[in-house]
Amino acid sequence: MKKIVIIGDLVASRKLADRNFVQKNLRDVLKKINKTADSLSPYTITLGDEFQAVLQDSSTIFTDAAAIMFALHPVKVRFSFGIGTIATSINTKLAIGMDGEAFHNARKGIEEIKGTGYCFNVTGITSENSNMIRKSLFLISNLISHWNKNQLRIFFELCMDNKVKNISKLLHISEQAVYKSIKKEEMHLVREITEEISAFINKSLK
Numbered sequence: 420m421k422k423i424v425i426i427g428d429l430v431a432s433r434k435l436a437d438r439n440f441v442q443k444n445l446r447d448v449l450k451k452i453n454k455t456a457d458s459l460s461p462y463t464i465t466l467g468d469e470f471q472a473v474l475q476d477s478s479t480i481f482t483d484a485a486a487i488m489f490a491l492h493p494v495k496v497r498f499s500f501g502i503g504t505i506a507t508s509i510n511t512k513l514a515i516g517m518d519g520e521a522f523h524n525a526r527k528g529i530e531e532i533k534g535t536g537y538c539f540n541v542t543g544i545t546s547e548n549s550n551m552i553r554k555s556l557f558l559i560s561n562l563i564s565h566w567n568k569n570q571l572r573i574f575f576e577l578c579m580d581n582k583v584k585n586i587s588k589l590l591h592i593s594e595q596a597v598y599k600s601i602k603k604e605e606m607h608l609v610r611e612i613t614e615e616i617s618a619f620i621n622k623s624l625k
Contacts, residue, residue, distance in 0.1 A: 420624060420625070421502055421503055421504055421520075421521065421543075421623065421624045421625075422459060422473055422474065422475065422502075422503070422504070422505050422509075422521050422624070423473070423474040423475075423476070423477055423480065423500055423501070423502060423521065423620065423624070424471060424472070424473055424474075424500075424501040424503075424505075424521040424522050424524070424525040425462075425471060425472045425473075425474065425480060425483075425498060425499070425500055425501075425525065426469060426470075426471045426498070426499045426501070426525040426526060426528070426529050427469065427470045427471070427484075427487065427496055427497070427498050427499075428468065428469050428496065428497050428498075428499075428529055428533075429441070429445070429468040429469070429491070429494055429495070429496055430494070430495035430496065430497060431495070432467070432468035432494075433468070435494065441491060441494055442464075442467070444490050444491055445464060445470065445487075445490070445491060446464065447490070448486060448487050448490035448491070449461075449462040449463070449464065449470060449487070451486075452483050452486060452487075456472075456474075456479065456483070457474075457475065457479070458472050458473065458474050458475075459473045459474060459475055459509050459511065460472060460473035460509055460510050460511060460512075460513070460514040460517065461511075461512075461513065461514060462483075462514065463513045463514035463515060465514070465515060470514075471514045471525070472514050473505065473509060473514055473517070473521070475624075476620075476621050476624065477500070477616075477617040477620040477621050477624075478617060478621075480498075480500060480617065480620075481578060481613040481616075481617065482575065482578040482579065484496075484498050484538075484539070485571060485574050485575040485578055486575055488538070488563070488571050489568060489571040489572050489575055492567070492568040492571055493568070495538065495564065496538060497529065497532055497533070497537065497538045497539070497540075498538060498539050498540070499525045499526070499527075499528030499529040499531075499532070499539075499540045499541070499542070500525065500528065500539075500540070500541040500542075500620065501520075501521045501522060501523070501524030501525025501526070501527070501528055501541075501542055501543055502521060502524060502541070502542065502543030502544055502545075502620060502623050502624065503519060503520030503521035503522075503523070503524050503543045504519050504520045504521060505517060505518075505519040505520075505521055505522075506518050506519035506520070507519060520543065521543065524542040524543035525542070527542050528540040528541060528542040532560075535557075536560070536561070536564060537556070537557050537560040537561075537564075538560045538563060538564055539556040539557070539559060539560050540553065540556060540557075541553060541556060541616070541620065543623065544619060544620060544623045545623045546619055546622065546623060548619065552616055552619055555612055555616065556616065559609055559612060559613065562604065562605065562609060563609070566604060569590055569592070569600070570600055570604055570606075572586075572589070572590060573586055573590070573597060573600055573601060573606065574604075574606050574609070574610070576589065577601070577606055577607070577610055578610060583597045583598060583601075
């Protein structure tokens with residue numbers, strides 16, 4: 420059965436003023452995700468500015484991405500979701516030392532969006548709608564890439580089904596401000612689209 424390989428890449432990481440601080444934030448958020456993630460191979464930093472994981476399904480990929488983007492803001496992060504088989508045994512401790520179609524697809528997806536400003540890509544979907552799905556991710560990328568830290572947190576909390584009342588308390592802003600941000604940035608629509616894309620990805624795993 421096919422798997423999902425996620426490769427994440429910090430944009431322009433070599434130019435960061437405080438790279439150690441960003442690396443610590445990345446380690447912390449990945450550790451937090453791994454505590455609850457139902458992954459086959461956990462989120463693992465591989466090259467200093469890259470990380471990867473192997474998942475059985477796509478149910479949490481955008482929630483995970485939102486958590487990482489929020490934690491690292493204003494540093495930009497791009498994500499590639501590679502669909503395919505794994506040719507080697509799956510390392511359940513660290514996402515290293517593995518190979519296969521899913522890894523190759525994920526790497527291809529990262530390379531495709533370098534220099535584009537897009538933060539999401541997917542490769543390996545076996546569907547006649549694959550091109551539409553990719554372009555939908557590019558459009559979503561254009562929206563999300565301009566969100567501030569609060570907006571990324573609001574979207575993450577929405578993905579976690581948290582209520583506006585609780586979100587306003589977490590961010591120390593009014594409920595009206597939360598509603599305004601959700602409406603202005605089309606967050607409900609973005610969430611619906613990402614959920615549809617997740618469903619397409621899961622169909623491609625069978």
